[in-house]
Amino acid sequence: MATQLATHIVTFQLNGRPHAVTVAPLTTLRTALREDLHLHATKAGCGQGGCGSCTVLLDNELVLSCLVPVTLVDGRSVTTLEGIGGPGRLHPLQEAFHDHFAAQCGYCTAGMIMAAKWLLDRNPNPTRAEIQMALAGNLCRCTGYVPIIEAIEDAARRMSKGVKR
């Protein structure tokens, strides 16, 4: 007789609003975001913690959502790219990535922007070396990284002038 694994109900704040998902054991946060909550900015890359394309904020700290069982976010706060800005209300990082052509295929972009947001929230005026360090866990196969770094520098300047975060 086939056995059925118990499911869990996980409730958490997602982009500032309460959400609940019913998931199988060991479902990752990335899978819950993409398949249960239909938020697709967070990408399904390597699934092994090696590429950074699934980076989100958990209680305002960077995590690789492919490595986080969603049951661990119960009662906590998750922020994805959709939560920091979107059409008609772009975050300065999103505007700067657009203006600097910092995305080609775009697969890394959400993770890059979330890592950059984490950095700028803590260090509004980072050096280029500090930006490079903050992006160390995020791989890009397309851009050569220079437009991404220039976009983050530009976003920092825009934000220092009072452009909305």
Ligand code: FES
């Ligand atoms: S998909 Fe999570 S690090 Fe690559």
Ligand code: FES
């Ligand atoms: S833009 Fe393609 S992986 Fe970065």
